[in-house]
Amino acid sequence: MKPATQVVLSDGNTLPFSFGMAALSNFLEDNGWSLQDLGQLQDNLSLSKVIQILHHGFRDGHRREKLPFALTLDDIGDLIDENPTLITRCMEIFAASMPALTEGNEVKPGKKKPG
Secondary structure (H helix, E strand, O other), rough: OOOOEEEOOOOOOOOEEOOOOOHHHHHHHHHHEEEEEEEEHHHHHOOOHHHHHHHHHHHHHHHHOOOOOOHHHHHHHHHHHHOOOOOHHHHHHHHHHHHOOOOOOOOOOOOOOOO
């Protein structure tokens, strides 16, 4: 299993972040969405959805590193307040984790990814 990316916080501490298929599945399920609904994130990306994405990513990172996870959505909001670049860094990891689902490169079941 690929290790989580360590996101450096402004105080020098790190938190593991990963947005693999487990995190994606949990995020979609929590929102009552399917994979086909994922495209609406680009058009309707609210701050609450960003906080949810980060929450799922940190939870998945902790799972991958076999660490306990106790952060709440409010804790994630506090981390954002304290770390102004946190959203950008985590959303870069989020986008890189699923290149087939971003920028119109959707992979249909049973078909290989182009390129």
